[in-house]
Amino acid sequence: MPEPLLIERAGAVLHLRMNRPQVHNAFDPALIAALTGALDAAATDTGLRAVVLCGLGPSFSAGADLQWMRDMAQASETANREDALQLARLMRTLDTLPKPTIAKVHGPAFGGGVGLVACCDIAIGTPQARFGLTEVRLGLLPAVISPYVVDAIGARQARRWFTTGESFDADTALQLGLLHRVVPADALDAAVDAQLALLGRAAPAATAAAKALIRAAGDDLDADARDRSNAALIARLRVSAEGQEGLGAFLEKRTPAWADPDIDGGTGPGGQA
Template identity: 45%
Template sequence: MSDLIRIDRDPRGVATIWLTRADKHNALSAQMMIDLESAAQALGQDDSIRVVVLAAEGRSFCAGGDLAWMRAQFEMDAETQRSESARIATALGALYALPQPLIGRVQGNAFGGGVGLACVCDVTIGAETVKMGLTEVKLGLIPANIGPYVVARLGAVKAAQMFMNGVIFDAAKAVDLGVLTRAVPAEDLDAAVEAEVAPYLACAPGAVRDGKALLRALGGQVTQAQVDRAIDALAKRWQGNEAREGIGAFFDKRPAPWAQ
């Protein structure tokens, strides 16, 4: 595992996965997504871990996909583009599949894949100062690989309020949509996360795991067919002109041709 994430464990059986690419606003590079998948799989198989917290260092929770990684995909063939497109879906899927409760600690802004990370958590607590948004459409892309998890958490009606318009919203709106469970003053964030973690430690760990599995089954799980469709949809976007124009405009620091 690289130094892009870190796993801390405490004696109670609480593990915290830290995103540690603070200098890049925790943007998701290919290696970072591989590391997240590996971390989630390892923790999921560890019976000594009772609760997992997903957190980030630095000012931002996660700026979404690393744009340099995205730009490199224009030089890839269609099969490789699809494989690269699947990386974030695989990482999110591994976190979503954790048998333990997953608590999100969102201390800073979250965009694109960062919203996806918030949505795979069972409970997500954010600082009142955070801004969030699915900004992919501004780049000529779509929030595809995170889409199944966003819709599973919010439902189609609430997801439609931000899924395809690129709007930036505040913590209060994130709570209203359901991206955040609640928002608290930044100085109270750690206490609020601990307040979510503590009750699980008074419960039978096997019952908690079985309860989560039942909840997922009753609520309608994200299916592999949905994930595959999302991967294909994003790969198709990579093959069109809009993504090339949108990402090129971002790097050139100029408006995209469709921006008004």
Template identity: 45%
Template sequence: MSDDQPVLLEIDARGVARVTLNRPKVNNAYDEDMLAALQDGLARLAADASVRVVVIAGQGKHFQAGADITWLARAAEYAPERAYVASMATTRTMQMLNELPKITIAKVRGGCFGGGAGVVCCCDIAIAEEGAIFGLTEVRVGVAPTPISTHMVHALGLRQARRYGLTGERFGAAEAQRIGLVHEVVPAERLDARVEEVVAEALMAAPGAVARSKASMLGATGWTLDAGTMSWLAHDSAMQRASAEGKEGLAAFREKRRPAWAPATG
């Protein structure tokens, strides 16, 4: 394993896998390479009977900043077929994480925005430090969070998903806990220890029973995604990203200016 890989994966003797998002220079924002690495890693973990628990964290100060804006801007210019493939990469990664037949734990430090919040929504357990900051921020750059939208509603309920997914506003860890995005909030110096305590609890659960229970919870409530739904979500994402509004929002972000739809500051 090389430290320059976009995703680091380690499995200890207990069957605890550590998945580290490893692009700290861009706050662990994902691009096609990170998504491909995540899919490969999740497939490996799903197939490995020795793996019991998966802990996902970010390298450095932040958990995950969503999609890499530079990549999104490139993808906005892709031909339709390639643009769809780019959106399906996110949609498929989130689906694999959501349905992984293992106990998954998100360990959240620092910033957690856009698709990063989607990762948290797809994990079974989420624990954040007190100083963590969250946001479902896609609409602020003119794109739509469709690859994570079903998972947002699943985790937050429609009422909270509508507020935070439509305004894109930021909120703190206490609010994230109140609306159900995270289960626990702890002091920064306690985060590692608290995650390890929950890992120990998770290892007491029978792995076969975990897999069946998770599948039944998701299946019975309609939270598994079929091919048709995934295709629609990916298509919708690609269409908005390639729109004039999407291109304006991404350009404004890169140029550090307000997008055309935002009111001027007085």
């Protein structure tokens, strides 16, 4: 059996390519475990600046594998709970990864595939991409991915798409905020590389802190506690080595030491998804 996930390092960029094209990159335990393991390793890789997630074949990801769903339908509620927790761990790991992430969505994404897109910091798609949260048609719900999808598109929109189960196109995904850009298929690689180039000029520690700051904005803190937390954060960054280098480079009109001119990432030997 081929590996469910192809992992390729191109300089400071990690490319994760879901490799189950025969089932439209649907999730099964092996793919979930491979993705989670790769992201866990990426989190502690000090030389890594960005992660690009894509799928091989015609689709980005069709969500849950049908055979897996059949098997779990025969399992106990306890077994199903433990199984769902593995998917929940994958989504949380991707969402909280201290590296910027880009979803490269060249084709359809349904169910859990939408969750992956929502968990990435930047999502770029093509007109061939379609989306759907169709779980209600099976008597189910997008429960595990719901925090991330609601965060991406808002509660008002989620009410519609969660309850009707209808699919929507890339332009609608752009309007909803699920995608940040829609580009022609032959421009997808260049669009992703342009984002990687911008990330290469951003300070790595500040980038990780920015992601944590945005997550903390949703915490249930009073105004004074939030002000203290944010003041402590910026003070810590100002006196850090990275902060000192960034300010010094700006004042001296030079490029900061962390800038990586080669972070465009490329498409690698695997080519475009």
